[in-house]
Amino acid sequence: MKEYADLNMSLLGGGLPPNKPRELDDDGHVVYGWRPQPKFTPLTFTRGENSRLWDRDGRCFIDIGAGQMSVNIGYGHPKIQNVMRRGASELTYVAPYFATEARSLLARRVAARLPGDLNYVFFCNGGSDAIETALKVARAYTGRTKIIAAWQSYHGATAGASAISGDARRLMAEPLIPGVGRFHVPGQYRSPFGATSMDEEVAMALEAVDNLFKLEGPNSVAAIVIEPIIGGSGLYVLPSKFLHGLRSICNKYGCLLIADETICAWGRCGEWFSSHRYGLVPDIITTAKGVTSGYMPFGLVGMNENIRDFFNDRAFVGGLTTEGHALACSVALANMEVYEEEALIERSSKLGEYLLNRLNEIFSRHSCIGEVRGSGLYAVIEFTADRGRKSSLAAKLQKNSNSLGDLVYSLLLERGIITMAKNDFLFVAPPLTIPEVDLDYAIKSIDEVVTDIDQYVD
Numbered sequence: 446m447k448e449y450a451d452l453n454m455s456l457l458g459g460g461l462p463p464n465k466p467r468e469l470d471d472d473g474h475v476v477y478g479w480r481p482q483p484k485f486t487p488l489t490f491t492r493g494e495n496s497r498l499w500d501r502d503g504r505c506f507i508d509i510g511a512g513q514m515s516v517n518i519g520y521g522h523p524k525i526q527n528v529m530r531r532g533a534s535e536l537t538y539v540a541p542y543f544a545t546e547a548r549s550l551l552a553r554r555v556a557a558r559l560p561g562d563l564n565y566v567f568f569c570n571g572g573s574d575a576i577e578t579a580l581k582v583a584r585a586y587t588g589r590t591k592i593i594a595a596w597q598s599y600h601g602a603t604a605g606a607s608a609i610s611g612d613a614r615r616l617m618a619e620p621l622i623p624g625v626g627r628f629h630v631p632g633q634y635r636s637p638f639g640a641t642s643m644d645e646e647v648a649m650a651l652e653a654v655d656n657l658f659k660l661e662g663p664n665s666v667a668a669i670v671i672e673p674i675i676g677g678s679g680l681y682v683l684p685s686k687f688l689h690g691l692r693s694i695c696n697k698y699g700c701l702l703i704a705d706e707t708i709c710a711w712g713r714c715g716e717w718f719s720s721h722r723y724g725l726v727p728d729i730i731t732t733a734k735g736v737t738s739g740y741m742p743f744g745l746v747g748m749n750e751n752i753r754d755f756f757n758d759r760a761f762v763g764g765l766t767t768e769g770h771a772l773a774c775s776v777a778l779a780n781m782e783v784y785e786e787e788a789l790i791e792r793s794s795k796l797g798e799y800l801l802n803r804l805n806e807i808f809s810r811h812s813c814i815g816e817v818r819g820s821g822l823y824a825v826i827e828f829t830a831d832r833g834r835k836s837s838l839a840a841k842l843q844k845n846s847n848s849l850g851d852l853v854y855s856l857l858l859e860r861g862i863i864t865m866a867k868n869d870f871l872f873v874a875p876p877l878t879i880p881e882v883d884l885d886y887a888i889k890s891i892d893e894v895v896t897d898i899d900q901y902v903d
């Protein structure tokens with residue numbers, strides 16, 4: 446956890462190279478998330494179309510991060526623009542205890558896409574409050590309080606979501622809500638298990654989770670929370686056996702399995718929901734981002750009938766002023782139609798294979814890359830200072846007060862490419878609609894940047 450020691454740096458990357466003046470004369474009134482303020486000089490965008498963004502000087506950038514892994518259908522989609530225009534002139538919002546056609550229809554459509562018997566949906570404002578609601582539901586339903594979650598995770602910025610996250614952003618919420626146990630997932634680049642095969646590693650990881658239950662007191666655990674494909678903490682496509690093992694542990698101890706699909710749903714990883722990839726049926730799913738492709742702040746919690754029925758004779762444990770926001774629901778409906786009409790889930794899966802092959806080809810030529818991982822149009826390059834020892838390149842640069850993430854980000858920016866780069870990770874998560882010419886240009890740029898980074902290996 447040494448790399449987490451210095452919270453003086455940006456935890457998310459982004460922005461212009463250091464020491465450039467602010468572009469907008471806002472006198473610094475805006476407070477930006479997860480970074481020291483005065484050092485931050487954001488780019489200013491005025492227009493977007495599919496995978497491209499234009500800044501105020503008319504310079505064009507290709508966004509292979511899809512905003513924050515959210516703009517799955519690309520910027521400026523005409524169908525969504527029309528729905529928003531119509532929605533604005535009809536009805537944007539009513540109190541959450543009134544029905545709207547869009548909310549009812551959306552719940553039905555989402556239920557049809559959710560895995561297994563998850564047929565009931567609570568609508569909220571984003572990924573963090575979806576998790577917050579899921580935690581409250583699990584606690585109420587089981588009558589227990591503890592939550593078990595992965596070290597390799599980010600579940601959001603609110604108090605409960607921060608507390609169950611493994612990501613460094615958790616530290617800013619300390620002291621955390623009590624009663625959180627953590628485990629390591631199998632299949633990491635630097636495995637903490639020392640196993641000789643993946644089967645053995647999965648068995649060891651599951652045994653560790655089972656032991657954690659015994660140590661915490663199995664009757665006090667309300668839920669395990671897991672991202673089926675772990676996103677911002679390094680993109681780990683978890684072994685199916687591990688996820689089904691977690692399901693069995695939940696069944697054995699009578700607690701709930703919550704799948705946090707904030708990033709990995711809506712085609713991002715090649716399926717409507719990543720649980721589908723594994724044939725996994727959690728008790729609760731939370732999601733956000735691609736649900737509206739970032740056109741409106743929105744999230745949801747899907748749950749099964751047993752859980753919904755628990756609230757037949759008692760009040761549901763969550764509620765929000767903008768719960769089921771009418772315009773957001775209309776946007777989410779139209780967004781789902783775009784996925785279907787443009788066959789974007791299938792495209793993500795197919796183009797994702799191409800992306801992974803191309804990145805693996807780059808990996809084969811550059812010693813600064815330790816591993817390439819991905820699923821659908823979601824991939825990560827993990828850098829290393831030494832392939833044999835798997836040492837962290839970010840940690841090596843940090844000794845000289847340099848940030849690998851900022852360096853990679855700036856080198857890509859110079860080539861007109863925007864994406865998220867932090868710690869040892871370079872993420873590639875373009876809109877699922879990205880034209881192949883844009884993707885190829887981005888891959889070529891990544892190849893050039895990686896060539897530059899090679900000079901820092903041991």
Ligand SMILES: Cc1ncc(COP(=O)(O)O)c(C=O)c1O
Nearest residue numbers: 571572573599600601707708733
């Ligand atoms: C897996 C996961 N859960 C929850 C969240 C929090 O979502 P939001 O930022 O919409 O609150 C995120 C955000 O990146 C996430 O990746």
